[in-house]
Amino acid sequence: MNRASFLTRVRHALGRSEGDPVAPPPPPAPAELVAPTVAAADPAGVVDHFVARCAANAVELRRAPDVDAAVALAGAWLRELGASAVADASSLAAAALAGSGLTRLAADAADVGVTRAWRGVAETGTVVLRSEDGRSAGLLPPTHLALLATADLRAGLTELYAELAAVGEGGLPAQLVQVTGPSRTADIEVTLVTGVHGPGRVAVLLIG
Amino acid sequence: MKVATDRLKEGARAALRDGELRTALDRATGVFLGNRQAAVAAHPGFEALRVQAAAVKAHLLDHLDAYLERLVDALEANGVRVHFAADAAEAQEAIVAIARAAGARTAVKAKSMVAEEIGLNEALAAAGVTPIETDLGEYILQLGDDVPSHIVGPALHWTRERVAALFHERLGTPLDADPAALTAAARRELRDAFLRAELGISGVNFACADSGTLAIVENEGNARLATSLPRVHVALMGLEKLLPRLADLPTFLALLGRSATGQPATSYVSLITGPRRPDDPDGPEEVHVVILDGGRSAVLADPELRDALRCIRCGACLNHCPVYQQIGGHAYGWVYGGPIGAILDPGLLGLERTHELPHASSLCGACGDVCPVRIPIPDLLLAHRRRAVERGLSPAVERLGIGAFAFAAERPGLWRAATDAGRFAAALLERDGRVQGGWVPVLRAWLAERDLDLSPGPSFRERWRRELQAEGRRGDDGDEA
Amino acid sequence: MRVALFATCLADQAAPEAAVAAVRLLRHLGVDVVFPERQTCCGQPAFNAGYHAEARRLAEHHLRVFDGFDHVVMPSGSCAAMVVGHYPELFERQPETFALARDLAARTHEFATFVVEVLGREDLSADLRGTRVTYHDGCHALRTLSVAGAARRLLRAAGAELVEAPGHDDCCGFGGLFAVKMPEVSTAMARAKHAGIRATAAQVLTSADVGCLLQLGGSLRRAERNGEGAAPRVVHLAELLWEGVSRRRDPSRGRDPSPGRDPSRGAATGADA
Numbered sequence: 001m002n003r004a005s006f007l008t009r010v011r012h013a014l015g016r017s018e019g020d021p022v023a024p025p026p027p028p029a030p031a032e033l034v035a036p037t038v039a040a041a042d043p044a045g046v047v048d049h050f051v052a053r054c055a056a057n058a059v060e061l062r063r064a065p066d067v068d069a070a071v072a073l074a075g076a077w078l079r080e081l082g083a084s085a086v087a088d089a090s091s092l093a094a095a096a097l098a099g100s101g102l103t104r105l106a107a108d109a110a111d112v113g114v115t116r117a118w119r120g121v122a123e124t125g126t127v128v129l130r131s132e133d134g135r136s137a138g139l140l141p142p143t144h145l146a147l148l149a150t151a152d153l154r155a156g157l158t159e160l161y162a163e164l165a166a167v168g169e170g171g172l173p174a175q176l177v178q179v180t181g182p183s184r185t186a187d188i189e190v191t192l193v194t195g196v197h198g199p200g201r202v203a204v205l206l207i208g
Numbered sequence: 209m210k211v212a213t214d215r216l217k218e219g220a221r222a223a224l225r226d227g228e229l230r231t232a233l234d235r236a237t238g239v240f241l242g243n244r245q246a247a248v249a250a251h252p253g254f255e256a257l258r259v260q261a262a263a264v265k266a267h268l269l270d271h272l273d274a275y276l277e278r279l280v281d282a283l284e285a286n287g288v289r290v291h292f293a294a295d296a297a298e299a300q301e302a303i304v305a306i307a308r309a310a311g312a313r314t315a316v317k318a319k320s321m322v323a324e325e326i327g328l329n330e331a332l333a334a335a336g337v338t339p340i341e342t343d344l345g346e347y348i349l350q351l352g353d354d355v356p357s358h359i360v361g362p363a364l365h366w367t368r369e370r371v372a373a374l375f376h377e378r379l380g381t382p383l384d385a386d387p388a389a390l391t392a393a394a395r396r397e398l399r400d401a402f403l404r405a406e407l408g409i410s411g412v413n414f415a416c417a418d419s420g421t422l423a424i425v426e427n428e429g430n431a432r433l434a435t436s437l438p439r440v441h442v443a444l445m446g447l448e449k450l451l452p453r454l455a456d457l458p459t460f461l462a463l464l465g466r467s468a469t470g471q472p473a474t475s476y477v478s479l480i481t482g483p484r485r486p487d488d489p490d491g492p493e494e495v496h497v498v499i500l501d502g503g504r505s506a507v508l509a510d511p512e513l514r515d516a517l518r519c520i521r522c523g524a525c526l527n528h529c530p531v532y533q534q535i536g537g538h539a540y541g542w543v544y545g546g547p548i549g550a551i552l553d554p555g556l557l558g559l560e561r562t563h564e565l566p567h568a569s570s571l572c573g574a575c576g577d578v579c580p581v582r583i584p585i586p587d588l589l590l591a592h593r594r595r596a597v598e599r600g601l602s603p604a605v606e607r608l609g610i611g612a613f614a615f616a617a618e619r620p621g622l623w624r625a626a627t628d629a630g631r632f633a634a635a636l637l638e639r640d641g642r643v644q645g646g647w648v649p650v651l652r653a654w655l656a657e658r659d660l661d662l663s664p665g666p667s668f669r670e671r672w673r674r675e676l677q678a679e680g681r682r683g684d685d686g687d688e689a
Numbered sequence: 690m691r692v693a694l695f696a697t698c699l700a701d702q703a704a705p706e707a708a709v710a711a712v713r714l715l716r717h718l719g720v721d722v723v724f725p726e727r728q729t730c731c732g733q734p735a736f737n738a739g740y741h742a743e744a745r746r747l748a749e750h751h752l753r754v755f756d757g758f759d760h761v762v763m764p765s766g767s768c769a770a771m772v773v774g775h776y777p778e779l780f781e782r783q784p785e786t787f788a789l790a791r792d793l794a795a796r797t798h799e800f801a802t803f804v805v806e807v808l809g810r811e812d813l814s815a816d817l818r819g820t821r822v823t824y825h826d827g828c829h830a831l832r833t834l835s836v837a838g839a840a841r842r843l844l845r846a847a848g849a850e851l852v853e854a855p856g857h858d859d860c861c862g863f864g865g866l867f868a869v870k871m872p873e874v875s876t877a878m879a880r881a882k883h884a885g886i887r888a889t890a891a892q893v894l895t896s897a898d899v900g901c902l903l904q905l906g907g908s909l910r911r912a913e914r915n916g917e918g919a920a921p922r923v924v925h926l927a928e929l930l931w932e933g934v935s936r937r938r939d940p941s942r943g944r945d946p947s948p949g950r951d952p953s954r955g956a957a958t959g960a961d962a
Contacts, residue, residue: 001501003280006292009501010447011273013509024271027452028263089489108403124473134489135436139429157458164479165419165455169285172419174484174491175436178477183429186469187345187361188387189232189368190239196344196391197398198429198476217871224873530860534877568871570864570878571737572828593739602739610735614743617698617729618750627702653869657876658907659914668696668705672724676712680722 046122046155053125057181060203070207074147075099081143082111088137090116092147107136117148123156124180127204131175144199150208209324209355212541213553216564219539229365233536236364240527243470257463262582264456265518275417275450282420283497286482291498299500300331303442306496307337310440312407318431319343320411322444322500324543340401342430344394351378357537359523360468365536408434412445416454419481423457425464427475435478441492447504448517463580467522503556512591516551518581525575531568540565547575551588563601566592693723693755695763698730699899707899707925711764711800714931718808728754733771734865745779752789760796762803764927766830766897769799774833800927801897805839815933817849823891826858827898836897840926847933855885863904879908887918894921895929
């Protein structure tokens with residue numbers, strides 16, 4: 001069926017006739033996510049909350065005071081996490097990988113994938129990855145190390161999405177992924193198992 | 209999926225006799241209920257979210273024509289190709305054509321209920337494209353040649369032993385493998401499929417009309433893989449799965465995870481706004497969306513039923529339904545079971561084939577209490593029941609019985625005589641303090657598994673005449689003790 | 690205050706003691722109770738089964754019978770919910786009857802909520818001390834009306850030892866015609882509540898709806914006969930409270946919870962004065 005016939009069916013279903021549909025009135029305003037466990041205006045509180053949520057989600061977290069320290073710490077951490085690694089396209093991840101001395105392998109063979117995290121969300125302990133940096137490093141290897149700057153932490157999803165909505169036409173990347181902890185399933189007898197198709201082990205190095 | 213919605217009673221009886229299924233259902237619904245309860249208790253704003261979400265979805269549906277236009281324009285502006293399918297056949301055709309054009313030999317599939325609806329796997333296989341289910345529950349069902357029984361956990365009616373036996377036979381894993389080992393085996397088996405497949409197929413949880421963003425919610429990571437690795441990605445969605453704005457997502461994400469599995473956030477939410485950009489290191493070169501009507505526009509056109517299209521497929525109504533808890537999903541005979549199935553299937557498939565489903569309910573109302581978008585499910589069940597009577601679909605015996613009942617109940621004299629006769633007959637059937645009337649049709653159903661004393665002496669009416677009227681006149685019990 | 694009792698067809702036929710107790714309790718609280726004898730059925734079974742034409746006829750009859758009273762009280766959450774929740778809807782296309790229906794809905798009360806919310810009474814001068822009671826929340830009573838709170842407050846004020854059963858607000862499976870349309874599922878739902886009820890070690894299971902009591906009492910008694918465990922005494926809330934009032938007046942009645950009506954058991958000994 002073509003677009004016109006398909007959409008006409010919908011229009012008729014709503015009791016409207018041919019012609020351009022009337023622009024709808026604005027939808028109800030988006031709700032603030034009540035239960036402001038994290039005050040957006042309190043940066044220290046935001047970081048603490050993020051750290052606590054990561055712990056609750058079985059995400060390992062370490063901190064580095066600045067980028068230089070982060071590269072060094074990440075390198076060392078990578079050596080703990082595996083024998084081979086892959087980095088996403090970000091310079092930060094590349095530097096960390098280079099500093100680790102680990103064997104570079106393709107994403108489908110490496111032990112660890114190290115990526116930059118474009119944003120973090122304190123409310124849920126989420127890191128947000130961007131397709132511009134590549135998708136495979138944070139997806140294929142069984143362990144994922146994400147590098148996140150505290151300046152890129154947002155209090156809640158509402159704040160994150162306000163930013164996304166403000167980006168304007170054509171400004172969103174091809175893909176964003178909100179990553180909250182390891183890959184999981186409970187499809188067998190509702191028994192929780194981690195590490196299904198995505199990484200079973202997630203680590204975050206928080207910078208700043 | 210094949211429609212078998214007219215075999216509810218048989219299906220229910222079979223389910224009740226299936227001890228393994230009862231154990232599995234008990235466990236699954238118990239865990240989901242507990243997890244949801246904990247998540248809701250921990251989120252004081254949950255009710256406000258429900259109210260908001262219901263309002264947004266109601267608004268969306270009232271203006272779905274405009275929002276669909278917006279969505280399609282935004283998708284195309286993002287470089288996504290949009291296909292319109294009036295029914296299952298057209299949807300199959302569209303996807304097969306995409307698969308052929310992509311030269312696909314295999315297609316990795318993330319979970320999609322719409323794909324089940326249209327029988328996509330059969331169509332792909334017939335066209336020489338091997339569909340590979342990658343969601344663990346769907347993978348189990350594909351290997352085991354079974355169909356889903358629950359929206360969120362499609363294979364929850366399988367015990368771990370049964371899965372282990374299946375994997376042992378097909379994948380060579382040990383017979384005593386536990387869920388972790390079984391999951392690891394599935395991961396290994398499917399990894400190669402993800403890397404090789406030319407085509408990835410997914411559903412859509414929410415399509416945001418303003419930005420054209422497709423949101424896919426999951427825990428396993430198979431949707432991320434299926435929508436990132438293959439060269440071509442096809443997203444399949446019902447025409448109602450929209451949100452007006454990207455900014456509506458936080459509300460719905462907060463509700464979906466908590467309602468479905470008790471999670472404040474699922475492991476992954478993918479936000480897809482077009483195919484890979486020229487400078488992207490990876491990602492699909494082509495993204496297609498197939499929008500299916502499949503009877504939805506008829507439901508939209510029906511003011512009494514429209515609200516059913518708000519559904520975000522969380523499965524909470526199934527988990528909380530005391531009937532579903534006893535009989536599971538297969539008894540409903542189609543993709544959508546439980547309370548949502550009972551109200552949606554008649555809309556999509558017609559009441560003639562599905563009129564038993566709305567009666568698989570004691571009208572307890574638990575479903576409506578937990579629906580994150582506040583679909584008034586009990587009201588819709590009653591509406592379908594009314595329509596079944598209006599269309600002459602109810603059993604003749606029942607029509608006659610209700611007719612006779614109503615006839616008597618409008619005539620107090622006749623009512624008294626009939627009920628006195630009934631109690632007299634019941635007294636005749638009484639032995640050992642119980643009514644033994646297994647040969648009387650309605651009584652038989654009652655007495656099969658319950659005791660009944662139906663002869664408690666005189667009716668209330670008699671007691672009023674004999675004692676209470678006089679007590680009243682004397683002023684007995686009219687004073688405080 | 691002119692108060693009419695709607696006994697409900699189910700109580701009238703299968704559990705009259707519940708309605709008797711309701712009348713006595715209301716009089717005990719100083720309410721003049723009338724029983725309009727032309728009453729029959731509120732129409733809920735027909736309505737729930739989708740027979741709106743029949744339900745409308747019964748509703749019109751009900752409206753006529755209960756015209757002119759300040760309040761209509763009934764020992765049933767589901768019947769009250771029918772009048773309150775659905776009568777107006779039945780007459781959407783008949784403006785005059787719609788107005789009457791809305792008016793009646795505003796004057797219709799389940800028994801416990803009438804006592805607590807309209808009469809403003811919780812203490813009935815009843816004595817249920819030493820009686821371990823568990824309360825089953827009927828679905829309509831729980832969701833459409835505010836019976837859950839009222840019932841429990843009355844029981845506590847009488848000194849009953851109230852113990853909540855796990856799953857106390859799970860549907861018992863009666864659902865009116867559902868119990869005979871899908872009997873196996875219905876009884877499975879009732880049986881799913883047994884363990885929780887037995888776990889309370891309550892002597893008495895009570896509720897505000899006769900249908901629920903027939904269903905739960907009937908399945909518990911059958912299970913007891915099959916050796917699955919002792920069944921508590923199953924009795925309507927009004928009856929239980931009236932027993933408490935009688936006991937307070939005449940303490941020589943003792944604390945034995947076993948005499949009295951259980952709709953699923955054998956013929957009564959009659960616990961009332």
